[in-house]
Amino acid sequence: MREQSTTLARPEAESPTHAARERSFQAVVTPEAVTAASEWAKHLAEELRLRNEDAYRVDLVLTEVVQNVVDHADVGDGAAPLEVHARVDDAGLRLTVVDAGREFDPLSVERPQRPDSIETAPVGGLGIVLVREFADECRYERQGERNLFEVYFALEPEKS
């Protein structure tokens, strides 16, 4: 069994303002990385004092993007790293998910057709639909041997 070496760094407690700050998260591309990334997103949202709705969508979008990497990176048996970089300022939060898997642009996948009945409904393929809906911007870039997927969230004023 491959060892999971996720580092789950809890964001440091700092001033709750949105002055530009950066955080990062690293994991190995395994199914466990999805849960670890979700936990990290929750800690980040807590640190940034995000409104519940913003915390929800940051968690949801990061979960779906990392799930996509796990499903499509095709990294073989090696311990392929996955990194998430967060940058937050007064305008919003930008997350960049970087992996060294095979080239895969989730945004190139056509949105699944809305099925007429439950019998013909696809069971999967909805993660990227949620990413497009719940992030304010998203873009993909192949940079050298790496996939970069960037999502941006305009943030409402923080909760008191």
Add this chain to the structure above:
Amino acid sequence: MSIQIQQHGSVYKIELEGPLDTAGTAAVNAEFAAHCSSKPNVIVDLGKVSYIASIGIRLLVAGAKAQSKIGGKMVLMRPDDLARRILKTTGIDELMPVYDNLQDAAAAFSAG
């Protein structure tokens, strides 16, 4: 994540509680799938579901497909605002009717 199943006449209410994320969905998947593939007509109560990721949507779609195969159907009940938005975004609300309370959800079965 927990799952409770109660019978209401000829209909079963499946109450899920907790997040339908990767771990939560894995925790209830076996019991949910087993019920949906064996006992027709199910109301899934989402009132205590705090979060739904696409893996949770998969659970619901797979359950509804299983219901269809045994001549039953699945309806949903009490999703919160964000869950409702997720159901709408994915088009699931067009495949499984969504109700605000048990009475209305149960009436969906008696109406035929």
